[in-house]
Amino acid sequence: MADSGRENWAVDELLKAEEEANAIIKNAQKEREKKIKEAKVAADQEIAVFRREEETRYNQEILRRFGSTKEEEELERKTKAEIDKIYLDYEANKLAVVDMLIKRVIEVKLEVPRVVKGQFENPQQTN
Numbered sequence: 003m004a005d006s007g008r009e010n011w012a013v014d015e016l017l018k019a020e021e022e023a024n025a026i027i028k029n030a031q032k033e034r035e036k037k038i039k040e041a042k043v044a045a046d047q048e049i050a051v052f053r054r055e056e057e058t059r060y061n062q063e064i065l066r067r068f069g070s071t072k073e074e075e076e077l078e079r080k081t082k083a084e085i086d087k088i089y090l091d092y093e094a095n096k097l098a099v100v101d102m103l104i105k106r107v108i109e110v111k112l113e114v115p116r117v118v119k120g121q122f123e124n125p126q127q128t129n
Contacts, residue, residue: 065071 068074
């Protein structure tokens, strides 16, 4: 019986050691997850800073190459004025165009065009 007491004690010690090992592993996993999250946050912050710097550099390069925003605004203003003029021309002429199209559709000329007559009067011979 003394042997069974020692065996129980050894089994209990092994179970206790296993529980401690599992606790150590869980703590290590939690620490690893925590460090991964911290690294992700730090990387996101670095990316945000890098993105802002690169966007600023890009915008400065665009301004250097293509001029200032004043030129762009002037171009937009001129373009809008031209579009407005085209629209006004459209509004002024749309009724006249519709009337002309209706007149062309309703009035049918019953004569053969001169070009077509010429083709029948001087037929070309094909070999």
